[in-house]
Amino acid sequence: MHTKPQASLKFEEYLKHSRSGRLYFSPEAKFGGTSSAWDISEMKQKLGTDVSNLIPFCHAVLGCDTTSHLYGIGKGKAVQLLLSNKSFRDSAAIFGDKLALLDDIVAAGERALLILYGCPDVSNLDTARKLIFHRKVSTATTFVPPQELQPTQAAAKYHSLRVYCQVQIWLGNPVDPLRLGWKLQDNEVFAPIKTDLPAAPSQLLKIIKCSCRIDGCDSEKCTCKKNRLECTIACRTCKGSSLIKVLPILRRRLEEEYVKL
Ligand SMILES: [Zn+2]
Ligand SMILES: [Zn+2]
Structure with missing residues (x-):
């Protein structure tokens, strides 16, 4: 995923001002290139x-x-x-x-x-x-x-x-x-929901697992990370680091519910 905050800010400005008055849009020049300016009102008319x-x-x-x-x-x-x-x-x-x-x-x-x-x-x-x-x-x-x-x-x-x-x-x-x-x-x-399916058939996912030491899954050496997969229970030490991170939150929520009762 690429993020371009500058371009998006300008785009929002475009939406705000293009309904009234004149507005020019000038994207940043690419390396070695020249910058150009767009007359948004004229563009809107043409489109x-x-x-x-x-x-x-x-x-x-x-x-x-x-x-x-x-x-x-x-x-x-x-x-x-x-x-x-x-x-x-x-x-x-x-x-x-x-x-x-x-x-x-x-x-x-x-x-x-x-x-x-x-x-x-x-x-x-x-x-x-x-x-x-x-x-x-x-x-x-x-x-x-x-x-x-x-x-x-x-x-x-x-x-x-x-x-x-x-x-x-x-x-x-x-x-x-x-x-x-x-x-x-x-x-x-907020985090994006990427999909509701596993990244690959379960038989295939079983083959990919890491052998990182404790807390080692943040490093680029982690096999799961290299394959852009979440660690799972099959990983030798972390046994699914995302699961481990979530557990304290679940426990806290359960404790809060218990206090309410
Ligand atoms: Zn790992
Ligand atoms: Zn792993």
């Missing part, structure tokens, strides 16, 4: 009101401060699709509807992702992922980097909910992040 209103969706679905970046897909592609693809526009419009139902958001998000990944005729992301994987394996000379595949249906569901959450916040509508792809971690910080 038309319908497409302009869907820009927040494009920004959020392809990655902003609170949503994950889709590997290998630039924001220009989403704007092109807004202009040329009605199905993409219809999906994007759901994210601006403050009364949208969760099932509709998830379905619209999946449709938009299928179009972004160039699989508009495939029925769902898991099927598309399998198709692309087979295609890449048959032509690749080295291994297929997993980040080049589409997100799974289960991961896309939470991504879409967070995209909806962010778009509604930009539009000034009240939202409950805990219904929209976020969970409360350690009772104080």
Whole structure:
């Protein structure tokens, strides 16, 4: 996930001021490049009101401060699709509807992702992922980097909910992040729900385990960390460090409940 606080601040300013007056947007120049300025009012006129209103969706679905970046897909592609693809526009419009139902958001998000990944005729992301994987394996000379595949249906569901959450916040509508792809971690910080499926079939996960010493799982040497997996009960010493971190919180909560009784 990439975060670009500067760009996002400017984007929020754009939303605030683009409804009145003139505003210029000037992204920071890339290394060795030159900076350019965009006349937002003129841009809005050229794109038309319908497409302009869907820009927040494009920004959020392809990655902003609170949503994950889709590997290998630039924001220009989403704007092109807004202009040329009605199905993409219809999906994007759901994210601006403050009364949208969760099932509709998830379905619209999946449709938009299928179009972004160039699989508009495939029925769902898991099927598309399998198709692309087979295609890449048959032509690749080295291994297929997993980040080049589409997100799974289960991961896309939470991504879409967070995209909806962010778009509604930009539009000034009240939202409950805990219904929209976020969970409360350690009772104080919001953390994204990445998926509701295990990272791999359980038979495969059993093979990956670490042998770190106590408290060693924070280091880069941890096999689980290297594979971006949570430690599990199969790990030699930590026996699932995340579980160990959660236990004191559970115990405290139980004690509080006990005091109430
Ligand atoms: Zn470890
Ligand atoms: Zn481990």
